[in-house]
Amino acid sequence: KNEVEQSPQNLTAQEGEFITINCSYSVGISALHWLQQHPGGGIVSLFMLSSGKKKHGRLIATINIQEKHSSLHITASHPRDSAVYICAVRFYGGSQGNLIFGKGTKLSVKP
Amino acid sequence: EPEVTQTPSHQVTQMGQEVILRCVPISNHLYFYWYRQILGQKVEFLVSFYNNEISEKSEIFDDQFSVERPDGSNFTLKIRSTKLEDSAMYFCASRYDTSSEQYFGPGTRLTVT
Numbered sequence: 658k659n660e661v662e663q664s665p666q667n668l669t670a671q672e673g674e675f676i677t678i679n680c681s682y683s684v685g686i687s688a689l690h691w692l693q694q695h696p697g698g699g700i701v702s703l704f705m706l707s708s709g710k711k712k713h714g715r716l717i718a719t720i721n722i723q724e725k726h727s728s729l730h731i732t733a734s735h736p737r738d739s740a741v742y743i744c745a746v747r748f749y750g751g752s753q754g755n756l757i758f759g760k761g762t763k764l765s766v767k768p
Numbered sequence: 769e770p771e772v773t774q775t776p777s778h779q780v781t782q783m784g785q786e787v788i789l790r791c792v793p794i795s796n797h798l799y800f801y802w803y804r805q806i807l808g809q810k811v812e813f814l815v816s817f818y819n820n821e822i823s824e825k826s827e828i829f830d831d832q833f834s835v836e837r838p839d840g841s842n843f844t845l846k847i848r849s850t851k852l853e854d855s856a857m858y859f860c861a862s863r864y865d866t867s868s869e870q871y872f873g874p875g876t877r878l879t880v881t
Contacts, residue, residue, distance in 0.1 A: 688867075690869070690870070692872075697874075698805075698857050698874070698875050698877065699872070699874045699875060700811070700859060700872040700875070701872070702869050702870060702871065702872065705868075705869045743810075743811065745811070755801070755813045755816050755824055756801075756803075756811075756813060756870065757813065758803075758810045758811040758812070758813075759810065760809075760810045761810065
């Protein structure tokens with residue numbers, strides 16, 4: 658079965674801390690997405706990766722295809738980063754781009 | 769910046785009633801999706817739509833559900849006879865092609881009483 662696992666489920670950090678959220682998946686993928694879901698429910702796409710590393714502001718996403726693992730890093734975390742971060746993948750054979758989602762990591766950054 | 773829009777933001781309906789959730793994808797996008805998220809659970813794929821037909825659907829997307837692109841701009845999800853367990857947040861998404869990013873709408877919260 659095609660699975661996406663995230664860790665940790667919940668994460669509390671102090672403002673300024675470096676944060677890492679992990680995602681692993683069971684079989685080969687054609688792309689991996691990191692998404693941010695705000696308390697109101699809306700989903701924002703942060704990154705789409707198929708290899709290597711991407712950076713946007715204080716956010717960095719990496720993927721290791723051989724190990725079937727991706728990480729999302731937040732540098733100099735801020736309370737406004739508090740949200741649920743979701744890893745979603747498109748497995749090989751998902752030709753229309755359907756995404757399979759992880760359960761999400763709930764991040765709370767305290768001032 | 770172009771965005772996916774959804775209406776209404778919140779819909780309350782009685783069990784057994786039909787509901788239509790509406791989405792306006794980004795105008796030059798070709799692939800369209802519906803996802804749902806039951807409160808406290810992960811987001812789940814419902815259906816994908818391309819070239820005016822369903823390209824894939826999950827086991828959740830049974831005969832009670834249908835999708836339509838009636839006029840070239842709207843993309844709708846219809847639930848024929850709602851059940852309590854249909855209560856969820858429904859997200860529409862679109863993308864230009866299968867190698868590009870998906871853009872999500874803000875969601876419609878459906879509450880079935």
